[in-house]
Amino acid sequence: MFLTKEEEQMLAGERGLGHQRAMELLAALGKIYDADRLIPITSAHLSGVSYKTIGDGGSDFLMEMARDSKVCVPTTLNPAGMDLQRWRDMGVSSNFAEKQKAIIDSYGKLGVETNCTCTPYFTGNAPKQGDAVAWAESSALSYVNSVLNARTNREGGPGALAAAIIGKTPRYGLHLDENRAPTVIIEAVVEDEITAYSLLGHAVGLKVGAAIPYFKNIRPDCNGLKTMAAAMAAAGSVAKFHVEGVTPGWQSQELKGLEKISIGSKELAAAKDALTSGREPDLIALGCPHLSQMEMKMLASMLDGKQRNRDAPEVWFCTSRVVKTWCPKETAVLERFGKVVCDTCMIVAPIEANHKCTATNSAKACTYLPGLCSQKVVCDSYPVLLEMIL
Ligand code: F3S
Numbered sequence: 001m002f003l004t005k006e007e008e009q010m011l012a013g014e015r016g017l018g019h020q021r022a023m024e025l026l027a028a029l030g031k032i033y034d035a036d037r038l039i040p041i042t043s044a045h046l047s048g049v050s051y052k053t054i055g056d057g058g059s060d061f062l063m064e065m066a067r068d069s070k071v072c073v074p075t076t077l078n079p080a081g082m083d084l085q086r087w088r089d090m091g092v093s094s095n096f097a098e099k100q101k102a103i104i105d106s107y108g109k110l111g112v113e114t115n116c117t118c119t120p121y122f123t124g125n126a127p128k129q130g131d132a133v134a135w136a137e138s139s140a141l142s143y144v145n146s147v148l149n150a151r152t153n154r155e156g157g158p159g160a161l162a163a164a165i166i167g168k169t170p171r172y173g174l175h176l177d178e179n180r181a182p183t184v185i186i187e188a189v190v191e192d193e194i195t196a197y198s199l200l201g202h203a204v205g206l207k208v209g210a211a212i213p214y215f216k217n218i219r220p221d222c223n224g225l226k227t228m229a230a231a232m233a234a235a236g237s238v239a240k241f242h243v244e245g246v247t248p249g250w251q252s253q254e255l256k257g258l259e260k261i262s263i264g265s266k267e268l269a270a271a272k273d274a275l276t277s278g279r280e281p282d283l284i285a286l287g288c289p290h291l292s293q294m295e296m297k298m299l300a301s302m303l304d305g306k307q308r309n310r311d312a313p314e315v316w317f318c319t320s321r322v323v324k325t326w327c328p329k330e331t332a333v334l335e336r337f338g339k340v341v342c343d344t345c346m347i348v349a350p351i352e353a354n355h356k357c358t359a360t361n362s363a364k365a366c367t368y369l370p371g372l373c374s375q376k377v378v379c380d381s382y383p384v385l386l387e388m389i390l
Helices: 005-011 017-032 051-068 094-109 138-146 157-166 194-208 222-235 265-275 293-303 321-326 328-335 363-373 382-387
Strands: 038-040 044-046 075-077 168-170 184-188 213-216 259-263 283-291 314-319 339-342 357-360 376-379
Touching (some): 017 168, 138 222, 283 382, 293 321
Parallel strands (some): 184 259
Antiparallel strands (some): 038 168
């Protein structure tokens, strides 16, 4: 990969250890993926935040990077292992909380915005069409590639951090026009409902792996698109998709000769069955990806005026701190039924310490709950899950 004189100097350590480490990583990625050069990015989004997932090794690495380097583009952060303000309410131990705060502290020193959310595109970090960016978090980067039509590869946490420090990323993969075209057509017959979109994403991800699907017959809004993106990235490794009549540039895609796959209610029912392994949840966790302002309003309107059943399981409504501050009335309603939890989610929080069976409407969460959180899982729609609380 071609490097400019300034990039060579950074690689040689002339700008300090943090820049050198970051350049080494970008140069290695460029070599592996045969990139021709580095290109400037306009933003980054980092994963690798929860102490549960990165442990002491990750924390030490961040502390070292924070000693002499800072990000040089707007950079946001994925969910951490706890609500940074009300972690005690979540049953998180003081030991975990201390370690988690040290990680957030390092990111703060690096100049990263520490509102931890997987939907930063709803709250200020929304790349413009055509922007090159370096985003980790599979659901968010797929949304950015597909719905916002900006360009990012499927970055890991360290690669995205390196790009944020240098302000550049290797030019390969989804940064190139030829790798952004659809490779398979999905003819979907599903209800216009958020859990149906999540299950559709799951079924498609399992079938197509890393392909670029082109959906026909569906009209998801931004909430349907975010949950579909998350499920496809978790069940497969889809990092970009097109939806006819919805995502930018769908009219100019070449579909001739592509394989067609039909997905309908039978496939969705099978996906739901396969994801369900439990019966009696002790936690109902909504908001994977984090609840949008629109979803907060919808959930609050579904619960307003109703009474919580005293024997109902604990409930978490996971959202970003920004969305929570935008929704004071809705938060007050939802807090009568559970906790509006910010900065974290049911997967990266250490829920296994206090819970055994979790119910959610997110196929992505259902995919990860057994392996990452030792949970039995109940997969169902918002109305069914809310009924369990009443
Ligand atoms: Fe976000 Fe956690 Fe789901 S990071 S996409 S809520 S697994």
